Amino acid sequence: MIAFLSNWLKEIVLLILIATFMDLLLPNRSMERYVKLVMGLVIILAILTPIISLLNKNVDLSKLSLTDGNLVPGEMTSLESIHASGEELKKTQDRLVIEETERRIAEQIATEINEEFEVSVLEKYVVMEAATDKRMGIEQVNLTISSKNGMEDSQPIQPVTLVEPIVIDSTSDSPPSLSKGESQQQSELAQKISGYLQKQWELQPNQIVIQIVEEP
Amino acid sequence: MDIMQIVGLGLIATFLILVLKEQKPVFSFLLATFVGVIIFLSLIGKIADVLHVLQNLANKARVNTFFLETVLKIIGIAYIAEFGAQVTRDAGQGSIASKIELAGKILILVMAIPVITVIIETVVQILPS
Numbered sequence: 001m002i003a004f005l006s007n008w009l010k011e012i013v014l015l016i017l018i019a020t021f022m023d024l025l026l027p028n029r030s031m032e033r034y035v036k037l038v039m040g041l042v043i044i045l046a047i048l049t050p051i052i053s054l055l056n057k058n059v060d061l062s063k064l065s066l067t068d069g070n071l072v073p074g075e076m077t078s079l080e081s082i083h084a085s086g087e088e089l090k091k092t093q094d095r096l097v098i099e100e101t102e103r104r105i106a107e108q109i110a111t112e113i114n115e116e117f118e119v120s121v122l123e124k125y126v127v128m129e130a131a132t133d134k135r136m137g138i139e140q141v142n143l144t145i146s147s148k149n150g151m152e153d154s155q156p157i158q159p160v161t162l163v164e165p166i167v168i169d170s171t172s173d174s175p176p177s178l179s180k181g182e183s184q185q186q187s188e189l190a191q192k193i194s195g196y197l198q199k200q201w202e203l204q205p206n207q208i209v210i211q212i213v214e215e216p
Numbered sequence: 217m218d219i220m221q222i223v224g225l226g227l228i229a230t231f232l233i234l235v236l237k238e239q240k241p242v243f244s245f246l247l248a249t250f251v252g253v254i255i256f257l258s259l260i261g262k263i264a265d266v267l268h269v270l271q272n273l274a275n276k277a278r279v280n281t282f283f284l285e286t287v288l289k290i291i292g293i294a295y296i297a298e299f300g301a302q303v304t305r306d307a308g309q310g311s312i313a314s315k316i317e318l319a320g321k322i323l324i325l326v327m328a329i330p331v332i333t334v335i336i337e338t339v340v341q342i343l344p345s
Contacts, residue, residue, distance in 0.1 A: 010277035018270055018287055025266070031294045034321050038290055038328040042283050045331050048338050049280070055341050 008050060015039075015046050101136065102126045109141060112200065113193055119145050122213065138203060144211045145193065186212040222255055249303050256299055263295075286327050293323050 019039040026032055102125065110121040123144035129137040190210040197208050229251035236244040267288060274284045297320025305313040 007278055011279045011283075014273055014277045014279050015283055015287075018274075018284075021266070021270065022287065022291055025263075025291060026294055030317060031298070031320065031324070034324045035290055035294060038324060038331070039287070041328050041331045041335065042286055045335055046280070046283060048335065051342065052334070052338050055338070 004050075011049070012043065012046050015043050019043065098128050098136070102128050105138065106141075109143070109197065109201070113143070113145070113196070116196060117189065117193060119189070119193075121145050138201065138207065140207050140209065141197060141201075141203065142209045142211075143193070144213060145189075146213050222258065225251060225255065245307055248306055252299070252303060252306075267291075282330075286331065290324050290327055293320055293327070296320070297323075 019036075019042075022035060022039065023032070026035060106124040106126045109126070110124045113119065113121055121143060123142070125142050126138055127140040127142075129139045190212055193210055194205060194208045197203055198205060229247060233244040233247055236247065270288075271284065274281075297316055301313040301316040301320075304310075304316060
């Protein structure tokens with residue numbers, strides 16, 4: 001709009017300048033009146049140019065103003081709904097992000113424990129803290145672990161778990177404490193895993209819940 | 217050509233014409249016309265410079281070429297008609313000189329015809345029918 005206006009003004013100013021030059025250049029007084037008339041007409045035409053272009057474009061001004069009037073309230077209402085749906089979308093996205101984060105952290109913890117302790121993690125889920133701004137924390141880690149590894153790995157571990165109780169038992173007590181020792185070993189394992197998680201993920205002990213399930 | 221050259225040429229031509237007029241009036245008139253043509257031709261270069269400046273300005277300001285063409289044509293017509301009228305007037309043919317001037321005026325007004333039509337059309341379009 002401003003560019004158009006400046007072009008228009010430039011044109012008019014330049015035409016008037018040229019007309020003045022022409023007045024100086026003209027050889028005779030007798031021609032002056034005619035030339036002045038024609039220059040006046042040209043300048044009027046230059047001033048009218050925007051109107052002519054408007055007429056050629058067939059812009060309907062009343063229609064323009066009407067559509068503007070119609071659009072404004074429609075936009076106002078739709079703006080609110082847009083904001084609302086935007087909020088909803090943001091909430092959904094946040095939820096999805098938290099779910100995905102929980103899933104990934106659970107996966108990672110499971111693989112770490114798998115590698116570190118040679119046990120298989122049956123169930124794992126992580127609960128995230130409610131987000132404050134951009135930081136999120138882990139609220140709780142729940143793990144269900146079978147102390148014995150899968151089918152083939154169970155073979156080498158079985159002797160180890162069996163051997164240790166036997167050595168201890170032979171020095172002190174009777175065979176029935178085997179199960180007791182096993183549960184003790186389980187709790188020891190749980191302690192170890194919990195300690196490992198505390199160190200690795202900087203968690204508090206009460207945030208970690210570990211269940212160890214005996215697998216046949 | 218410099219102003220001194222032009223003035224010198226004019227003075228020499230004037231003296232020559234004064235001398236010649238006694239003997240051969242026709243030649244004196246021919247000489248006057250010739251000197252007039254030469255001075256005019258020597259000025260054409262300067263006029264071209266002025267017109268170039270105007271054209272450059274118009275191009276920079278993106279003035280409609282139609283306007284500029286009209287203006288330049290008007291200048292040209294005015295100059296040529298003036299020149300012809302003066303030469304004929306010098307020859308003592310005042311009536312032909314005034315006819316040439318009339319032709320120049322009419323041609324200048326003809327230049328204005330497209331402009332006048334556009335303006336009238338615009339006004340008619342603006343007015344509600």
